[in-house]
Amino acid sequence: MASRIVSLAVNDRQQEFIAQPGTSLLTALRDALGLTAAKRGCAQGACGSCTVLLDDQPVPSCLVAVETVDGSSVRTLEGVATDGELDEVQSAFLEDFATQCGFCTAGMIMTAEALLAENPDPTRADVVEAISGNVCRCTGYEPIVTAVLDAADRRKAARNGGQA
Ligand code: FES
C-alpha cells in the first residue's frame, strides 16, 4: 500500500503529513508532528500512557491507524494550557503531587479532561472508573484521584465566580 497524505486538526491547528500505511496516531503525533507528550508505553492498548482526545473522546493513540482518522480533530496535552496558563486539571496535578516520574501524566490528564467535559461533578468512584485504563507505576493512584476531584472543584469555583 502507498503512503498517503493525512490531514488532522491538532490542538486547533490544521496539520498535513505523509503517513506510511499502518502508522499509528501516536507515531504520527510524536515523529511527524513533534508532539511528544503522549508516551509510548505498552504500544498495545493496555497502559493508557498514549491517551489523546480524538474528536473529544479519549483513545489509546497507539491503537489508532492514523489514515483511518483523516479529517478528525485531536487534542494532546500540548493543547491543554491556554496562553501558557495551566488549566485546572494541570494545576491540580502539580499542586496535589499527582505526578512523579511523569510517564503516565499526559495520558492521565487527557483522560481526566474527557471525564470532566462529560461529567463536571464526578464522584470518587467515577474518577476511579475513568482512570482504570491508565497505569501509573509511581503514585499509588490516590494523589491522582484527589487531583481530578480537586480539578472538578476548581472548575466549579471558577464557574461560580470563585465560590466553591
Ligand atoms: S502505549 Fe498505548 S495503551 Fe500503552
Ligand code: FES
Ligand atoms: S507518575 Fe510515574 S508512572 Fe505515573
